[in-house]
Amino acid sequence: RKEVEQDPGPFNVPEGATVAFNCTYSNSASQSFFWYRQDCRKEPKLLMSVYSSGNEDGRFTAQLNRASQYISLLIRDSKLSDSATYLCVASGYSTLTFGKGTMLLVSP
């Protein structure tokens, strides 16, 4: 069974904190990986793609470890607007497999 596992949280952090999420995937044939952000009752929106050894986009850093089959997302200097659910996604053969998401709550 192809699965993507995430800690559902919620992660409660103060503004300015650094927070990290991890995600594991079971299908070793997965080829591309993504982090999506989903606000309450809204559609998922692409936060960032994760290729090969990972990448950084401003306050967000994503890492991929193929040997251990996990992906991480690091958010630095958390903002109130970062409060959302973060979905880890693995893809292959024209389909995506979503994790259930990790909820982040950033408080003042």
Add this chain to the structure above:
Amino acid sequence: DAMVIQNPRYQVTQFGKPVTLSCSQTLNHNVMYWYQQKSSQAPKLLFHYYDKDFNNEADTPDNFQSRRPNTSFCFLDIRSPGLGDAAMYLCATSRDDRGYSTDTQYFGPGTRLTVL
């Protein structure tokens, strides 16, 4: 600017009364997907069209059907909605010309279905 459009945004239907949800896209993407998402759960892929080729997920109930009359439009038909079909239905598109992996998926705003 809307790239993936879903109508209606909110749909209320009665138990057993057929309903059709629509999705259109201006991205000219060749792949279109329908997902079902229930509260606190991951989006669950129901099926997708790779160009005109229909790909059904093994565990998608027969109650769910889809049509793609052209590149821009895709419909989700629920023949006899049950209470358990109440969910958010998300349409997504991607450009995939390799056939073995997928480009970024762009989601529409979703249609929230209520079954009375």
